[in-house]
Amino acid sequence: MGMTRREMLKAGALTVLGAGAVGGAVTRIVGTRSPSAGRTKESEADKWTREASYYERLEEGEVRCLLCPTACELAPGIRGACRVRENQGGVLKTLVYGRAASVDIDPVEKKPFHHLLPGSSTFSFSTAGCNMSCRNCHNWQLAQSPPERLPARDLQPRALVDAARLRHIPIITGTYAEPLVYAEYLLDVARLGNEHGLLSTMVTAGRVERRPLLDLCRELKAVKVDLKSMSEEFYRTNCGGNLGPVLDTIRTVKEQGLWLEIVYLVIPTLNDGDSEIKRASRWLLENVGPDVPLHFNRFHPHHRLRNLPPTPYETMDRCHGIARSEGVNFVYTGNLPGHPAESTYCPGCGELVLQRRGYQLGENHIQNGNCAWCAEELPGLWS
Amino acid sequence: MNEDLTGAEKHTQASRLWLPVVIMGATALIVQVVLTRELLSTFFGNELSIGLVLAAWLMTVAAGSALGASRSGRFRKPADAFGWCQMLFAPVALLALLVARCVQPFGVLPGDSPPPGAMLVLSLVALSPVCFVVGLKFVLAAGAFSRGSDGGSKRGGILAKVYALEAAGAVLGGVTFHFILSDGVGPLQTLAIIGVLNVASGVFLVRRTVAFGLALVLFAGLVTTITGGRELELTAMRASPRWEGVELVDLRVSRYGTLVVARRAGQLGFYQSGVLAFTSEDEQRNETLAHLTALHHPRPQRSLVIGGASSGLPEEISRHALAVKAVDLDPEMYGLARRWLGDRPGHSGNMGVSTAREDSHVGSVEVHHGDGRLYVRKTKKEFDLIVLNVPDPTTAALNRFYTVEMFDEASRALGEGGILAVTLTGSEHHISGSVLEAAASLYQTLSLSFEHVRVIPGDEMIFMASDEGGVLESDWTLLVERLEERGIESHFIDKARIEDLMHPFRGEMIVNAIKGERHASLNTDLNPVSYHHQTRIWLDRLSPGTSRSTGKAGAALYWLVIAGFLTLPALVLLARMISKRRTWRADLGVLLAVAALGSFGLILELLSVLVFQAACGYVYHSLGALMAAFMTGLGLGAAFARTRAGAAWRHWLLVGLLIAAMISLLLPGVFAVVVSYPSLALPILVLLLLVAGCLVGAVFPAAVELYGRDECSPAAAGGSVYAADLAGSAGAAVAAGTIVVPLLGVAGTARLTVIVTTLALIALLMLWRRG
């Protein structure tokens, strides 16, 4: 009626464009509200705030974080991508020193470490934060939230180590979210743990710079690294990260002489192709040797990938077969109790040396780190 | 306008239009249902996605209608144009289906669901052409009737005729879909069948050589599609990126959705409406849930599993020497599972050497097809264990399994020391934010019906509830003893795993956090909050922290912004159309009143469904009756208005709003009666919806009569009023479904409707006074 065709088209286009923008825009507006609106009072938060160890000062009060390859450059008052490091007046601070948002006791097989004190328990802890954003993350609430939004326990390094000792737990593990983003906390826990004869370990996705990693390697005894895929594309689209630094971490941990195990979570259709599994196996063989255990874990629908099925058993067998035929000596399947590949077999004679079923141990034919059948030395920290 | 037709020709033209308009109403409804289901399969539907798709549909129909209204003068032969639109509707609808099926939103990985913005855009892209045609057809039908009428016919009467015929068609379409097409006919075939009707009615109106030629081509394509059957449906599905990397091996259509079996590496996945229901390799989930719950009972004899009869869970529970009854809604899914999995569902036998299990005690499983909640309601003191095996309460329809009323019924169905087990997606190591709120709400809701509640944290949290002290407090070593006593061999549940899951230190932070949220909102039938929690969790997964910082007021604002946004374009479009006229104030009042009545109608339908569920425990079989009652009311109201030529239309509008406000005011009382006397629920609600439908239907012609006065044609007036009606419904679809009902409950939403209709009444009076 009173409207020209041009106006009509404009109105239509605006409708469609605006409709697309509205979800994202409102989400953003709401999502960037000050995190201090969370559960923790400011004064309480102070006790968990420490100057970060890895950063450099830039001009005009800005800082650059040197902990991970994201290399956030932060103006005063701004948080890093991991949500737990903040530029406070030109000083980079970690906000999670002693701020344990999750604490539990797990079987060491659950981490999984299969060549590290089998049958032991580990005192597991985590703060908020992660420098990646995997769509299948099982700990997404921990990993993707700023610390203020999570209920937390004050568990300073000494209290944490005491808690483990009190329960006679020989291992402490930084795990669940990403321990690298609470590196200062983990380092102090590990130092103190060492003083008391506890083994400190971490379970990490491995995106870290070399210097902090070397510092951690000096204090930790074992590291489990998640190798999520051999594809940069997968790291970018599914994890919000990149592959190169992860491979560097795996190499460095091995070079530094720590006990290393690798987990590859097999996600149907996304990272389970033969060629990719072959590439992962070959890369490991060439860079860290045949004795680093490789765990293929079964995926279960979770977080945002809830409409993918769990990994088919056949796929698990296929991955196991490929890695074995490539020459990896210790290939395990995870999240699949009762599968024969949960157990350890001697690479020398092929005999079963340590039987596992889920977290339960069965026959044990390891004597002083050697195969009881053929005396082959078995790599790992067995006692 | 119609001076070039003789009286006889006018009569013929008008009589020729009746059937095509009825077909228009019927096919539009069926296309809406089919495309909505398809889009929800892409979005793995939660309540928000249902609201967004419905809103996108209503909004684009409104836009088509508004555009048609603004251009109505240009159609010299509206009957012909209507006929062409009818013919083209079939290919456009099929195209929409393919778009909905094949377009993978940018950046969304397989298995992931798109964010709300992408959902809306994808819905708009898929639905726009088809909805646009639907909206336009309404205006063209009005134009055609107006040309076919004698000069004395009032335009309100003309529009009432179109509205009544369309409503009659919608009732017919609903009934046809519900009783014939929804069972066994795939989406492609359904659209092709109704496409044949559309093309036939189109060519019947146009009657030109070129139209006959086009019709022949279209018929050939549609008949090929119909005869292509399941194979063609499967082929079309395989083209979708959604199914990349899997082999689609079977397909069934049940009234509850399209069922698909997909194979990958020997594993069979069973999908209902695009959502993964279970696979052939779910031992871990089944064993964990079955054994952890059954081991808590000292001597379980009889168990009830609600939902997922073919998932393998009932068989797993039966290993505790139990007689298990499994109640499942969809016999088609059960048949499909039997066909592919044999009689050991959930056990693929692919697990390597240790799969074979020799159990000495295996009980029986009896499957009963029907509504789980209804079954529980009818049962008294019968079971030792009830396991709720339904998905998280992501929709209002699923919410009813998690309410106080449902838990009370379950409590009555349990024998002494009986246990109810409910699951909720959670986390093994940490809980906070929206997930904590959802878990705490479930905990508090269960605590209202049961004396004792125990939580086992995990990626799937298990909540167990019982009235008997001591049953749930069992130490993990006792469970291990019972496992051994019962001779149950399990891959996933053994001594080490039980210790890991049940150790007192284990998950302590999580359990304490859940118990600590004492003021968590309770989920009831009439105050359904759980599906709102699930929507918030889903938002947090997409963009962490989105929902938590909003709080209640923020959440309300969030959804109202979206609802307003959806409604506004259509209203702005209309406002701009009327702004140049003398009568703009009066017209604006009319449109506001119609939009308010549109939202009143939609909210009433929504509340009636919820209340019916609350009263009777189920809704599927009566949903059609409830919807048909409202549509019939619309038709009757419009038809009645047609007979009242020369009525005081202004009064109709005012009185209509007043009655709507009064009905809304009475709703809480009516609903209380319905809940107290379930046997009267259906007749009362059908009557209520019939009356409300009559009201909305009768006001429509009045609004058309008043709109634009002498300045616009019947088609233009009809299109504009229709657009306002739909825009009001679109806003209500999002606002009520996602936030208002969870936030205010059924009674609060009814009160809000009183406010909305009263405000519209006041606005109408003010605008008319000044206009």
Ligand code: SF4
């Ligand atoms: S650790 Fe955090 S702040 Fe530092 S660079 Fe990485 S993401 Fe940025």
